[in-house]
Amino acid sequence: MKSEDLTSEIPFGNALLLKADQDNQTSITQFILLGFGNDPELQILLFLIFLIIYVLTVSSNLLMVGLIIADHHLHTPMYYFLGNLSSLEICYSSNILPRMLAHFLTGDRTISLVSCMAQFNLFSSLAASECYLLAVMSYDRYLAICRPLHYAILMSGRFCFQLAAASWVCGFLASTTTTSLLSRITFCGLNEMDHFFCDFRPLLKLSCSDTSLMELVTFVLSVIFTLPSFVLTLASYVYIIKTVLRIPSTTGRQKTFSTCTAHLIVVTIFYGTLMIVYLLPDTPVLQALNKVISFFYTVLTPMVNPLIYSLRNKEVKEALKRVVWKLLPFTRTEGIQVGFNQLH
Numbered sequence: 529m530k531s532e533d534l535t536s537e538i539p540f541g542n543a544l545l546l547k548a549d550q551d552n553q554t555s556i557t558q559f560i561l562l563g564f565g566n567d568p569e570l571q572i573l574l575f576l577i578f579l580i581i582y583v584l585t586v587s588s589n590l591l592m593v594g595l596i597i598a599d600h601h602l603h604t605p606m607y608y609f610l611g612n613l614s615s616l617e618i619c620y621s622s623n624i625l626p627r628m629l630a631h632f633l634t635g636d637r638t639i640s641l642v643s644c645m646a647q648f649n650l651f652s653s654l655a656a657s658e659c660y661l662l663a664v665m666s667y668d669r670y671l672a673i674c675r676p677l678h679y680a681i682l683m684s685g686r687f688c689f690q691l692a693a694a695s696w697v698c699g700f701l702a703s704t705t706t707t708s709l710l711s712r713i714t715f716c717g718l719n720e721m722d723h724f725f726c727d728f729r730p731l732l733k734l735s736c737s738d739t740s741l742m743e744l745v746t747f748v749l750s751v752i753f754t755l756p757s758f759v760l761t762l763a764s765y766v767y768i769i770k771t772v773l774r775i776p777s778t779t780g781r782q783k784t785f786s787t788c789t790a791h792l793i794v795v796t797i798f799y800g801t802l803m804i805v806y807l808l809p810d811t812p813v814l815q816a817l818n819k820v821i822s823f824f825y826t827v828l829t830p831m832v833n834p835l836i837y838s839l840r841n842k843e844v845k846e847a848l849k850r851v852v853w854k855l856l857p858f859t860r861t862e863g864i865q866v867g868f869n870q871l872h
């Protein structure tokens with residue numbers, strides 16, 4: 529039976545209600561991000577905390593990029609990829625935190641459908657790109673430790689650029705496909721999203737369309753685009769650990785493995801939190817936990833990553849000292865003067 533025939537058999541009042549329900553299915557043009565509650569006193573504290581986090585994230589990652597560019601000792605494949613990762617973390621934080629800060633400051637938690645889709649697209653693109661970059665960095669460490677004689681030939685400047693570019697491009701291709709599918713569904717009913725940014729699962733909860741096919745396609749795409757990077761990362765460290773264990777001296781094992789310890793910590797934090805959020809069942813009990821874990825990998829990880837690499841890396845510390853020595857010539861003058869006075 530056609531929809532026109534069904535409508536004609538419904539009383540006039542009920543027909544109007546049916547028409548209103550059909551209109552409501554496409555009437556949602558903005559969402560309300562519930563975030564971390566709406567207590568006015570708490571908003572000021574959260575604003576200050578997230579402002580400090582954002583300033584530290586951007587400044588520390590910019591410092592890392594600046595050091596890598598300024599110091600020629602860091603012009604190596606490992607630090608080239610690390611510079612790309614720091615640039616990605618700046619974009620990652622800037623996609624989420626400024627809007628959160630505006631929400632805390634103004635109390636306006638609304639976000640338009642277009643802005644929400646754009647935020648999700650950029651977030652998922654950067655997350656996928658980070659998967660590829662971490663895999664590339666793992667492969668770089670594998671070649672440096674397991675095939676040191678061929679490392680300089682294999683990791684040429686051109687090849688490093690191609691790997692980094694492929695990481696960015698593949699990440700954006702994977703996300704654009706998912707976002708194009710997500711933009712075709714309709715949203716109706718409640719427009720309150722129990723999250724602090726536009727993520728995949730919270731968006732699906734607000735949809736009144738049948739999302740089973742889209743979830744299946746998205747899962748297949750995620751496997752195709754992200755599983756190889758995870759497998760490559762895992763395989764690289766399996767070979768690295770096997771190679772390190774063959775080194776006879778304890779000092780040699782510690783020195784060799786220390787070159788990739790920081791990266792292994794970052795990989796563990798990133799994939800660990802990501803798996804908790806997206807692989808655990810989406811139940812009311814775990815909903816609050818998922819939001820907290822999402823906070824870790826979207827907000828805290830970009831801030832912590834440069835600290836992990838700098839605190840555990842002697843080369844970065846030495847590069848920072850050299851840059852400070854160049855940028856502050858008066859310290860050299862004072863040092864020479866102090867040394868002269870001590871001699872006399």
